[in-house]
Amino acid sequence: xxxxxxxxxxxxxxxxxxxxxxxxxxxxxxxxxxxxxxxxxxxxxxxxxxxxxxxxxxxxxxxxxxxxxxxxxxxxxxxxxxxxxxxxxxxxxxxxxxx
Amino acid sequence: xxxxxxxxxxxxxxxxxxxxxxxxxxxxxxxxxxxxxxxxxxxxxxxxxxxxxxxxxxxxxxxxxxxxxxxxxxxxxxxxxxxxxxxxxxxxxxxxxxxxxxxxxxxxxxxxxxxxxxxxxxxxxxxxxxxxxxxxxxxxxxxxxxxxxxxxxxxxxxxxxxxxxxxxxxxxxxxxxxxxxxxxxxxxxxxxxxxxxxxxxxxxxxxxxxxxxxxxxxxxxxxxxxxxxxxxxxxxxxxxxxxxxxxxxxxxxxxxxxxxxxxxxxxxxxxxxxxxxxxxxxxxxxxxxxxxxxxxxxxxxxxxxxxxxxxxxxxxxxxxxxxxxxxxxxxxxxxxxxxxxxxxxxxxxxxxxxxxxxxxxxxxxxxxxxxxxxxxxxxxxxxxxxxxxxxxxxxxxxxxxxxxxxxxxxxxxxxxxxxxxxxxxxxxxxxxxxxxxxxxxxxxxxxxxxxxxxxxxxxxxxxxxxxxxxxxxxxxxxxx
Numbered sequence: 001x002x003x004x005x006x007x008x009x010x011x012x013x014x015x016x017x018x019x020x021x022x023x024x025x026x027x028x029x030x031x032x033x034x035x036x037x038x039x040x041x042x043x044x045x046x047x048x049x050x051x052x053x054x055x056x057x058x059x060x061x062x063x064x065x066x067x068x069x070x071x072x073x074x075x076x077x078x079x080x081x082x083x084x085x086x087x088x089x090x091x092x093x094x095x096x097x098x099x
Numbered sequence: 100x101x102x103x104x105x106x107x108x109x110x111x112x113x114x115x116x117x118x119x120x121x122x123x124x125x126x127x128x129x130x131x132x133x134x135x136x137x138x139x140x141x142x143x144x145x146x147x148x149x150x151x152x153x154x155x156x157x158x159x160x161x162x163x164x165x166x167x168x169x170x171x172x173x174x175x176x177x178x179x180x181x182x183x184x185x186x187x188x189x190x191x192x193x194x195x196x197x198x199x200x201x202x203x204x205x206x207x208x209x210x211x212x213x214x215x216x217x218x219x220x221x222x223x224x225x226x227x228x229x230x231x232x233x234x235x236x237x238x239x240x241x242x243x244x245x246x247x248x249x250x251x252x253x254x255x256x257x258x259x260x261x262x263x264x265x266x267x268x269x270x271x272x273x274x275x276x277x278x279x280x281x282x283x284x285x286x287x288x289x290x291x292x293x294x295x296x297x298x299x300x301x302x303x304x305x306x307x308x309x310x311x312x313x314x315x316x317x318x319x320x321x322x323x324x325x326x327x328x329x330x331x332x333x334x335x336x337x338x339x340x341x342x343x344x345x346x347x348x349x350x351x352x353x354x355x356x357x358x359x360x361x362x363x364x365x366x367x368x369x370x371x372x373x374x375x376x377x378x379x380x381x382x383x384x385x386x387x388x389x390x391x392x393x394x395x396x397x398x399x400x401x402x403x404x405x406x407x408x409x410x411x412x413x414x415x416x417x418x419x420x421x422x423x424x425x426x427x428x429x430x431x432x433x434x435x436x437x438x439x440x441x442x443x444x445x446x447x448x449x450x451x452x453x454x455x456x457x458x459x460x461x462x463x464x465x466x467x468x469x470x471x472x473x474x475x476x477x478x479x480x481x482x483x484x485x486x487x488x489x490x491x492x493x494x495x496x497x498x499x500x501x502x503x504x505x506x507x508x509x510x511x512x513x514x515x516x517x518x519x520x521x522x523x524x525x526x527x528x529x530x531x532x533x534x535x536x537x538x539x540x541x542x543x544x545x546x547x548x549x550x551x552x553x554x555x556x557x558x559x560x561x562x563x564x565x566x567x568x569x570x571x572x573x574x575x576x577x578x579x
Contacts, residue, residue, distance in 0.1 A: 008460070015418060015463040016425065016440075017456060018448030026453075027460050033519045034461060038407040041477050044484070051479035052486060054310055054340075055296040055535030066336050078203040084432035091427050096439045 002035040105266020123174035127156035130176035134267035143261035147221040148188045173216030178268035181222040184303040193227040193237040196450035206303020208331040215330040223258030236454040250508040253283030260287040271317040278528025281540040285503035285553025296535030297342035300335030308416035321571040325349035353571040358391030363496035367402040383543040383554040399488040409529040411478035418462030486534040499557040507550035541570040
């Protein structure tokens, strides 16, 4: 196996995903198969290849910085409209500091 | 009033409005009525937007009454994939997590659609957060293929492909990260276009894998997709990855003249296609050859590694993009949580469906401490090789022809339990996304069982014009 049950639980913790025991077992099998396939990449020599983080094309430069002009924001009410628990103009959440 | 919605094209809508045969408001009302009546057959629409549609139609009628020349999409009933934000109209991304999410702003492509006179009648079903190849991963039930109701429409933009095939919208917007426009277009027998990366603003597109995500059109004719792309393409100050290259009139080159164009057939794609799909693609190639194109074999040697490369990059980026669904801002929160960290874990555990969880897990794994170089960095290097393959090929040819999917639409439930098999079937579409080049699916016939098959056309960065020219000539020859 490429991935152990312990690793599946560890990764679920990193991803903040609560999984049932059945899901852990299922994902161990699924991820194992996919990682097995991904192992193929070791066959290919990339020692002299620059990693490609973004699509590159021959075109005029894309301006990535806009002029810094103030614009009206979304507004507190609109921003909170989809909140499961808004309160006093904020997003409310359960207690943060656990004892 | 007598309007047959399924027979409409952008051109016919325009002709009907200008000749006063119908008003935009009458057309919108009839399109809504028809789409709502037909929708139970496919479940392709998740919800409708009658208020917004009628308001947009009214603006078009007012323009006409003032004697103004209406925009290129005037009065056209449009459907929008439910991962693209529509202010005031529910946008679920096919997820339980966003079942009640009402966006506070519009995607740029939606703004541009309406500015051009388009009438958005509803939002279409899709795989949850656009992750899947069958639309079976929607939290709101699968979509049935209008051509064969026991089969999937493809995915993830299955709803957008289905409404266009079913005739309940004239054109639709979808999104494509690894084939999510072209594959459903192929399965449903319609035209589907993935433009050059950066050609269409992604502002307001719910992010899945940001280095791969695109918005693009669906239509029943090549010309309509060319018109729609012309409307939504262009630089957007709200999307720093959108490209500044000028947007040509994509419909101007649709003159049927493809003589002398050099087309490449990738050896790696066709060798394994001993099937009905392969036969149909071969016949499609013959058609273009008979129109005067020169066809030669080319090679894309990194093809074998593309799936592995893609599923590392897309899951890594997805795991980061989906981190925001934590129960704080976006409607859904798990009830039974006493602490903040439990609330995060429970909300995500209850909210995400199996495929999203699988991809978040894989993406988190490949980015986790100690694995970054072996997986993500390696995949980015292989991606450079895939892109280089295309750059080399385009030294020799003007366009590449390929299958879209190894097989036509499969039965509902047939592949849902084998994620790797589902991933492997994306082989012909993900390479175009990895390279960021424009690519599209154009219908190229049906199997003996009556299932549509699409042929893929890929061209150089920003050369949508040649892609549309070839697709249009091919479409005319098929009809001829």
